[in-house]
Amino acid sequence: MERRLLALIVAFAVLSAGCLERESKEVTLIIFHAGSLSVPFQEVEKEFSEYAERNLQIKVSFQDEASGSVMAVRKVTDLGKKADVIGVADYTLIPQLLIPNYTDFYVLFATNEIVIAFTDKSKYAEEIKDNPERWYEILAREDVRFGFSDPNQDPCGYRALMVIKLADLHYGMGIFKELIEENTNIYSNGTQIYAPKEIIANPNKVVIRPKETDLLGLVESGSIDYIFIYKSVARQHNLSYITLPSEINLGDFSKEEFYAQVSITLGSTGKTIEAKPIVYGVTVLRDAPNREVAIEFLKYLLSENGKRIFEKNYQDFLDPPIAFGNVPEELEPLVSTEK
Known part of the structure; x- marks a missing residue:
């Protein structure tokens, strides 16, 4: 009797285990x-x-x-x-x-917030570390190449453009025209930015890739000097970076009204997106x-x-x-x- 009971218990345990295994x-x-x-x-x-x-x-x-x-x-x-x-x-x-x-x-x-990242291989790296407020002057230099992601595919790309347009308002200068309009077919009308579906850029000056992380290898190798990227990504990949004023970095919720002055229309979707905290x-x-x-x-x-x-x-x-x-x-x- 005890043997039969033991056999039944063992059989039930095996069957139960099989059922659990099948149910997983x-x-x-x-x-x-x-x-x-x-x-x-x-x-x-x-x-x-x-x-x-x-x-x-x-x-x-x-x-x-x-x-x-x-x-x-x-x-x-x-x-x-x-x-x-x-x-x-x-x-x-x-x-x-x-x-x-x-x-x-x-x-x-x-x-998150937008920063400008670089390495020791980047041209004028020490200068931008010492004078981060002069970032737009350094990026405008003839021998400097900078990059951002495709605004038609990636928010980091259209946010980079928003940052540069906001810099016009913050500094009272034509930074967007000098950095973007003179080197790509992206253009603006006042504070409204237009990114054509097919973006053309001067490759000796501006490099555009589908997403922001596609730019990491280029800046790490020294192929380009500076990239607009999220602060978290710059830190995850041990890049040097400068922080931008809160009025333009899209990282400060108290500056929401100031950011909202700028918007971008994307050729890929036809949608207009207003600048706001990330x-x-x-x-x-x-x-x-x-x-x-x-x-x-x-x-x-x-x-x-x-x-x-x-x-x-x-x-x-x-x-x-x-x-x-x-x-x-x-x-x-x-x-x-x-x-």
Whole structure:
């Protein structure tokens, strides 16, 4: 009798283990995100994978596609690609381009500012360190090459242009004309900037790449001297940089009215974007292939775990994050909800 009972217990244990093994899921989350989110997102993903396997009995892997944020959104809206999560460097792209057809909520979660980064190989590196207020004079010199990302694909690119136009207002000088209009086909009318769909630039002076992180290798190798980039990315990659006045760096919420004087119209979308403080946004798409797991990922990102990882990577995190729209109830304890 005891042997039969023992055999039944063993058989039940084996069967139960088999059932659990069959019930454990394997999921690949597809994430389209801004290039400047690459480093912190990779760390969040690694931790979430361990958390999900331990607590949710789900094996999660990730298919990441880093690009300019405009391009990340257009992969869905124009190319019809499927994704679970979209993280952008400019939250306004979500209500402008994804709501209501592709998602019905979004969360603001992190901030940044624009800096000018360089290395010891950059021409006049010591001079700009000693006299950062003369940055525009140094960039204008004939033998200096500088770069920014494509404004039609990447918010860092159109923000670089906004920074330079704001510099016109702050310094009372024609900096935008000298640096941009004389070297590209990007132009302005007053404080309104126009970026043609096909941008042409003088390669001996201005280098433009699809996303801001594409410029890192060029400045590190000395191929170009200076780049407009996010402060967090400059610090993550150990670049030297100068900070810009708060009136122009798009990092100061108290300067929102001053920033709003400048706007840019993009040839790629036809949309006009007003300059404002830099805030990142994230959403889960309505037809996400793995929506439930994607929301669990967002919960992890918006928790103290995500905040810790972002701040370790030199990027400020909103406390609390701010959510808009039809916010999933699982996220409500982590966010401040706005209508």
